[in-house]
Amino acid sequence: MTIQLNPSTNNIHETRFTAPQSTMSTPNIELLTSATPNGQKISIFLEELGIPYTTTAIDLSADEQKSPSFRKVNPNGRIPAIIDHTRGSFSVFESGAIFLYLAEHYDKEFRFHFADANEKSEMLQWLFFQNAGVGPMQGQANHFFRYAPTKIQYGIERYQNETKRLYAILDARLQEREYLVGGRYSIADMSSFTWVRWAPWAGVDLDTFPRLKAWCERIEKRQAVKRGLLVPGGEDQIERLRRDPNVEDPFQKWVMQGQKEVAEKHGR
Numbered sequence: 709m710t711i712q713l714n715p716s717t718n719n720i721h722e723t724r725f726t727a728p729q730s731t732m733s734t735p736n737i738e739l740l741t742s743a744t745p746n747g748q749k750i751s752i753f754l755e756e757l758g759i760p761y762t763t764t765a766i767d768l769s770a771d772e773q774k775s776p777s778f779r780k781v782n783p784n785g786r787i788p789a790i791i792d793h794t795r796g797s798f799s800v801f802e803s804g805a806i807f808l809y810l811a812e813h814y815d816k817e818f819r820f821h822f823a824d825a826n827e828k829s830e831m832l833q834w835l836f837f838q839n840a841g842v843g844p845m846q847g848q849a850n851h852f853f854r855y856a857p858t859k860i861q862y863g864i865e866r867y868q869n870e871t872k873r874l875y876a877i878l879d880a881r882l883q884e885r886e887y888l889v890g891g892r893y894s895i896a897d898m899s900s901f902t903w904v905r906w907a908p909w910a911g912v913d914l915d916t917f918p919r920l921k922a923w924c925e926r927i928e929k930r931q932a933v934k935r936g937l938l939v940p941g942g943e944d945q946i947e948r949l950r951r952d953p954n955v956e957d958p959f960q961k962w963v964m965q966g967q968k969e970v971a972e973k974h975g976r
């Protein structure tokens with residue numbers, strides 16, 4: 709599929725307009741995404757904001773994220789990305805940057821972020837913690853546990869243990885609070901939630917982190933979260949995994965293909 713960047717041609721999912729904010733023109737956000745933890749973070753936030761958005765599904769197994777048209781939006785060739793057609797089709801990539809952009813422009817009432825300087829700093833600390841820690845480490849745990857063609861025990865343990873170390877930090881943070889920052893649910897929680905939810909994919913048992921597990925279940929009950937997890941294809945992969953631990957892997961092909969391409973281009 710060639711990715712069209714014109715929202716009127718490629719919208720496979722549209723949310724209802726539930727919570728307009730009075731001082732702005734109607735938002736028109738295009739989310740380019742797939743059903744992975746990084747993609748789901750942003751669909752969850754858009755659902756929580758209740759602003760209208762459209763979704764362009766990016767087929768990772770067909771390498772659509774590497775197409776020239778997609779790379780115009782994200783030169784890094786990865787989902788998620790957004791195009792804000794309300795603001796001159798301004799585009800944003802990197803999930804952390806997308807959170808902050810959407811918060812600045814579409815959460816002026818600070819429902820999911822913070823005005824107070826200290827709370828804002830704490831929120832940024834946990835956002836960076838996810839983007840620089842949980843995501844990359846758990847991503848590598850997924851790779852060595854699930855995809856590496858040769859089973860390298862050292863790699864599996866290195867990244868699973870690092871993921872567990874990071875989970876222990878989240879678990880300790882949740883010892884005396886229900887949410888990571890400021891006593892309320894925010895983008896800091898959304899950011900780590902989708903990754904923690906995918907723990908079994910990396911072979912990490914959430915039962916050993918009871919507060920983190922309870923936090924995850926608390927967030928999972930939210931209606932906006934339930935809707936966000938179904939974007940873009942209407943199916944929640946983790947529900948499939950919960951029903952059948954031997955579920956067919958929808959990501960195998962793109963992970964291995966991507967690996968081969970990077971090796972061809974950048975390997976010796």
Ligand SMILES: N[C@@H](CCC(=O)N[C@@H](CS)C(=O)NCC(=O)O)C(=O)O
Pocket residue numbers: 744745746747768773785786787788801802803804839843966
């Ligand atoms: N740091 C990036 C990571 C994005 C990322 O790794 N996305 C994955 C899916 S979760 C992807 O698009 N992978 C496709 C590929 O590697 O070709 C972010 O937070 O947005």
